[in-house]
Amino acid sequence: MQVKTMAEFAAEDKQPEILFWVGCAGSFDDRAQKITRAFAEILTAAGIEFAILGDEEACTGDPARRAGNEFLFQMVALQNIETLNMYGVKKMVTACPHCFNTIKNEYPALGGHYDIVHHTQLLQELIDDGRIKMTEGGDFKGKRITYHDSCYLGRANGIYEAPRDVLQSLDGQLVEMKRSKQNGLCCGAGGAQMWKEDEPGDKRINMERTDEALSLNPDIIAVNCPFCMTMMNDGVTGREKQDKVMVYDLSELVVRSMQRS
Amino acid sequence: MVQSIVFALVAVLALGFAYFQFRKVYAHIRIGKDEDVSGPAGERWKNMLLVAFGQKKMFKRPIPAILHFMLYVAFVLTQIELIEIFIDGIFGVHRWFLGPLGGMYNFIISTIELLSILAFVATVIFLVRRNALFIPRFHKPEMQGWPKLDANLILIFELILLACIFTMNGTDVVLQDMDPDHYRATNFAVSGFLGPVVFGGMDASTLHVLERVGWWGHIIMVFVFLNYLPKSKHLHILLAFPNTYFARLKPRGEMINMPEVMNEVKSMMGLGDPNAPEPDMNAALPEFGADDVNEMSWIDVLGAYSCTECGRCTSVCPANITGKKLSPRKIVMNVRDRAEEMGDKIRSGNMEFAADKEAPLSRTNFDDGRTLWDYITREEIHACTTCNACVEACPILINPLEMINKMRRHEILTEASGPGDWMPLFNSIENQQRAWSVGSSRTAWTQDA
Numbered sequence: 254m255q256v257k258t259m260a261e262f263a264a265e266d267k268q269p270e271i272l273f274w275v276g277c278a279g280s281f282d283d284r285a286q287k288i289t290r291a292f293a294e295i296l297t298a299a300g301i302e303f304a305i306l307g308d309e310e311a312c313t314g315d316p317a318r319r320a321g322n323e324f325l326f327q328m329v330a331l332q333n334i335e336t337l338n339m340y341g342v343k344k345m346v347t348a349c350p351h352c353f354n355t356i357k358n359e360y361p362a363l364g365g366h367y368d369i370v371h372h373t374q375l376l377q378e379l380i381d382d383g384r385i386k387m388t389e390g391g392d393f394k395g396k397r398i399t400y401h402d403s404c405y406l407g408r409a410n411g412i413y414e415a416p417r418d419v420l421q422s423l424d425g426q427l428v429e430m431k432r433s434k435q436n437g438l439c440c441g442a443g444g445a446q447m448w449k450e451d452e453p454g455d456k457r458i459n460m461e462r463t464d465e466a467l468s469l470n471p472d473i474i475a476v477n478c479p480f481c482m483t484m485m486n487d488g489v490t491g492r493e494k495q496d497k498v499m500v501y502d503l504s505e506l507v508v509r510s511m512q513r514s
Numbered sequence: 515m516v517q518s519i520v521f522a523l524v525a526v527l528a529l530g531f532a533y534f535q536f537r538k539v540y541a542h543i544r545i546g547k548d549e550d551v552s553g554p555a556g557e558r559w560k561n562m563l564l565v566a567f568g569q570k571k572m573f574k575r576p577i578p579a580i581l582h583f584m585l586y587v588a589f590v591l592t593q594i595e596l597i598e599i600f601i602d603g604i605f606g607v608h609r610w611f612l613g614p615l616g617g618m619y620n621f622i623i624s625t626i627e628l629l630s631i632l633a634f635v636a637t638v639i640f641l642v643r644r645n646a647l648f649i650p651r652f653h654k655p656e657m658q659g660w661p662k663l664d665a666n667l668i669l670i671f672e673l674i675l676l677a678c679i680f681t682m683n684g685t686d687v688v689l690q691d692m693d694p695d696h697y698r699a700t701n702f703a704v705s706g707f708l709g710p711v712v713f714g715g716m717d718a719s720t721l722h723v724l725e726r727v728g729w730w731g732h733i734i735m736v737f738v739f740l741n742y743l744p745k746s747k748h749l750h751i752l753l754a755f756p757n758t759y760f761a762r763l764k765p766r767g768e769m770i771n772m773p774e775v776m777n778e779v780k781s782m783m784g785l786g787d788p789n790a791p792e793p794d795m796n797a798a799l800p801e802f803g804a805d806d807v808n809e810m811s812w813i814d815v816l817g818a819y820s821c822t823e824c825g826r827c828t829s830v831c832p833a834n835i836t837g838k839k840l841s842p843r844k845i846v847m848n849v850r851d852r853a854e855e856m857g858d859k860i861r862s863g864n865m866e867f868a869a870d871k872e873a874p875l876s877r878t879n880f881d882d883g884r885t886l887w888d889y890i891t892r893e894e895i896h897a898c899t900t901c902n903a904c905v906e907a908c909p910i911l912i913n914p915l916e917m918i919n920k921m922r923r924h925e926i927l928t929e930a931s932g933p934g935d936w937m938p939l940f941n942s943i944e945n946q947q948r949a950w951s952v953g954s955s956r957t958a959w960t961q962d963a
Contacts, residue, residue: 254960254961255960256957256960258957275956275959277948277949277950278949278950279959280948280950280953280956280957280958280959281948281950281952281953281956281958282950286958286959289959290959290960293960305956305957306956307955307956307957308955308956308957310956311947311948312943312947312948312949314943316939316943316949317939317940317943318769319769319900319919319922320922320926320932320933320936320939320940321803321919321922321923321924321925321926321927321932322926322927322936322940323772323775323802323923323926323927324775324778324779324927325940325943325944327772327775327776327779327780328779328782328783328944329943329947331776331779331780331783331785332783332947335785354767354768357765357767358764358765358767358768359767359768359769359771362768362771362776363771363776404899404900404901404902404903405767408766408901408902408903408905408906409765409766409767409902410765410766410767435906436574436830436903436906437903438830438832438835438903439832439899439901439903441832441899442899443899443900443901444898444899444900444901445936445939446899448935448936448938448939448949449896449933449935449936450935451838451897452833452838452839452840452893452896452897453837453838453839453893454833454836454837454838454839454897455836455837456836456837457836458832458833458835458836458899460836461832461835461836462832
């Protein structure tokens with residue numbers, strides 16, 4: 254896949270339409286890389302000229318800040334802002350709600366002001382504008398899909414409808430968990446929990462959430478976050494349902510359902 | 515005359531003692547650090563009107579919301595009657611408003627009576643819910659002992675108060691036939707028929723005594739309530755208003771920036787203001803985050819004093835649901851408990867508690883060898899996923915997550931400790947600028963599709 258970096262655009266003295274902020278999970282985690290590729294494919298198919306930062310991208314600092322390590326957060330955040338401002342970046346999109354939240358809500362106080370959207374918002378826009386079209390009777394027609402709200406897209410940023418609108422376009426059967434939208438239950442990975450063992454308790458949080466999703470007998474659990482992806486995948490595997498229930502990011506569902514020219 | 519003097523004395527004593535206690539609460543809240551509360555006043559008023567006055571967030575759970583609303587409206591409207599009680603008490607008159615208001619008086623008292631019936635029903639249901647039905651959020655470990663008694667005492671006070679109102683009005687109605695000059699005719703919606711049913715047939719002297727018992731009981735319960743509030747979780751009936759007004763207006767996903775850390779990192783990276791003065795290398799190292807209430811913001815402490823321990827936060831906390839020790843309600847309760855302890859010690863003037871024995875004891879010059887860590891364990895703080903469910907759940911905009919974040923910052927930045935599992939994460943971010951230590955290049959995903 255040919256993807257140009259900001260440096261390459263700059264060398265040609267050009268600006269891309271939008272910067273795709275890939276994030277650490279999307280860059281390095283095997284499962285999340287598939288999400289990254291799917292989303293890049295959609296952008297290409299929609300004819301959007303986009304760039305990535307490549308190795309000039311650094312962690313946004315979200316897990317460090319939430320663990321309490323403000324020094325580390327400031328170091329990487331200020332470094333990112335330097336890079337972004339040097340390239341004159343204005344418009345950004347990311348497939349990670351943690352990166353999205355940090356860049357949108359926390360970088361302004363450090364001098365970084367960007368117009369950033371989460372990929373589910375951009376997907377909705379592309380579908381609404383007809384820039385990507387769904388096939389009739391795609392892979393997911395009639396499938397039972399339940400959508401897991403991530404905390405950082407949902408409660409932290411109030412985005413509940415855009416991802417649901419995207420799912421509606423798949424012609425599947427959207428079934429809601431009891432704890433959804435404002436009342437959604439965390440997957441258990443936020444606040445840097447992803448990197449540590451759970452504190453002692455009765456149950457892992459991802460198992461609690463997976464059990465809730467599985468109780469609806471879904472074919473697909475749809476997520477919008479690479480962290481939720483890991484947690485829900487682990488949960489489904491833990492319940493030995495990985496052959497029956499798939500966990501997909503929204504961009505993976507869209508890429509498999511869209512018309513290709 | 516004697517009654518007027520007694521009333522005035524009781525009122526002055528009760529109000530004076532209440533003033534003294536509320537001043538203490540205010541002083542305790544001010545143990546917290548200053549926080550800028552500028553920003554659009556319009557939005558703040560809107561929050562207060564919708565969330566505190568209109569109880570918007572309560573209605574996420576309709577059954578308790580309706581019951582609570584009944585109690586709330588009855589409580590607020592009953593205060594109108596209090597004006598008359600004061601006038602009657604001081605001037606030794608009886609139902610002074612009946613003259614000037616006439617038919618309107620019957621309407622007001624009847625409304626209060628009808629609401630009081632609803633409040634009575636709601637209070638009884640609340641007692642049953644709290645004690646007989648197993649609603650998990652009322653039975654968490656932090657609700658044992660005083661918090662449980664506190665919750666029941668408030669409900670019992672409420673029942674006594676309502677019983678007094680109906681005794682006062684009911685005996686009045688029966689007495690109207692015996693002594694129409696003093697007990698002028700009224701037409702009350704509930705007591706009009708309840709009074710004769712309960713008190714009919716009693717002799718005049720008993721009725722006189724009961725009427726006074728109702729009247730004095732009512733006002734004394736109000737005074738008891740007022741003086742009980744500062745010690746109780748029930749303080750929310752007052753503090754919900756300032757707490758919703760001063761609630762932070764920032765986006766929910768934003769952690770408050772630490773400019774002192776930002777500026778230091780900027781100067782390290784050569785991004786600082788070149789004209790800024792050289793940092794004083796001999797200055798004492800500042801503390802970051804909070805391990806005590808004097809390091810929290812006064813908005814956090816105000817939140818802790820506003821908490822009515824309803825446990826909606828804890829009932830939606832993913833850590834608590836899965837059996838971890840963390841309970842956001844307990845964190846908030848602990849902040850209040852510690853503020854009480856620190857406030858009392860500062861007021862004691864005992865120099866044993868001063869950090870610098872030469873300077874006067876104050877919120878900044880304080881060290882009693884204890885911190886919030888004596889109330890809250892590391893395990894609780896480490897279990898948080900920062901999911902904001904507790905923040906979303908709080909009906910009066912208290913933010914337990916903010917308190918947890920500040921304690922995490924203290925642990926990592928000031929104490930240089932924290933979960934060992936996080937060391938590889940920190941190292942990876944510091945040395946390779948990435949949260950994942952596996953993989954080689956950020957563009958690897960473009961290669962092997």
